[in-house]
Amino acid sequence: MSAARLAALRDAAGPVSRETFLRLEAFEAAFRRWAARINLAAPSTLPHLWERHVLDSAQLVRLAPDARRWLDLGSGGGFPGAVVALIMAEHDGAHVDLVESNRKKAAFLQTVLAELKAPAKVHARRIEDCSVLLPVPQIVTARALAPLERLLPLAEPWLAQGARGLFHKGRDYLREVEESGNVWQFDLVKHDAMTGDGVILEISSLLRRTPRR
Numbered sequence: 001m002s003a004a005r006l007a008a009l010r011d012a013a014g015p016v017s018r019e020t021f022l023r024l025e026a027f028e029a030a031f032r033r034w035a036a037r038i039n040l041a042a043p044s045t046l047p048h049l050w051e052r053h054v055l056d057s058a059q060l061v062r063l064a065p066d067a068r069r070w071l072d073l074g075s076g077g078g079f080p081g082a083v084v085a086l087i088m089a090e091h092d093g094a095h096v097d098l099v100e101s102n103r104k105k106a107a108f109l110q111t112v113l114a115e116l117k118a119p120a121k122v123h124a125r126r127i128e129d130c131s132v133l134l135p136v137p138q139i140v141t142a143r144a145l146a147p148l149e150r151l152l153p154l155a156e157p158w159l160a161q162g163a164r165g166l167f168h169k170g171r172d173y174l175r176e177v178e179e180s181g182n183v184w185q186f187d188l189v190k191h192d193a194m195t196g197d198g199v200i201l202e203i204s205s206l207l208r209r210t211p212r213r
């Protein structure tokens, strides 16, 4: 079982050490303990936590294998930010900022990521209050946070300064891209997600077409 899980992790994320695998398994165990007391993820997804959340998050590392500075917006129970941070523990100088306004979820992330010595900082604040606080990373992530039309303004402070976005999206991503096209101009690469039937949208060179209202 363990060997199959490790193989699936490496399929998703690329080369990762056995220590990283053990850190992610420890995170999964802590997640299950805390999820019994606070709402960290939809209960229906818990039986498939490893595939639905851990591997779904880990696949981002394969798309940006050289990135060491990451920012995750609306991290919730840690997807994808905590998973990326636990993988980044393999790399000297790596750092992941996680922004989550829900205090209970942020407390979970702070506690568990500190215990597992992940190179991460959790910001228990609203994303809108973080633009001057957090430096421009190489990669901005957000999963299940908002449709592109509302997500791009949230990510603008970093994407407009050269960061690249890797955003999990569902099958109807084209409609979201079209709807955001009146206000935003950007370069887009679509990656098929390795879990489920969703996609990862890679967004760079973000520019506003129309002045901010």
Ligand SMILES: C[S@@+](CC[C@H](N)C(=O)[O-])C[C@H]1O[C@@H](n2cnc3c(N)ncnc32)[C@H](O)[C@@H]1O
Binding pocket: 041, 073, 074, 075, 076, 077, 078, 079, 080, 099, 100, 101, 102, 105, 125, 126, 127, 128, 142, 143, 144, 145
């Ligand atoms: C649907 S959950 C998704 C969580 C996680 N990314 C995942 O995929 O499992 C969205 C999360 O974003 C947080 N959130 C929503 N708007 C936010 C904001 N403006 N600033 C910070 N966090 C926010 C919510 O508290 C919630 O935990």
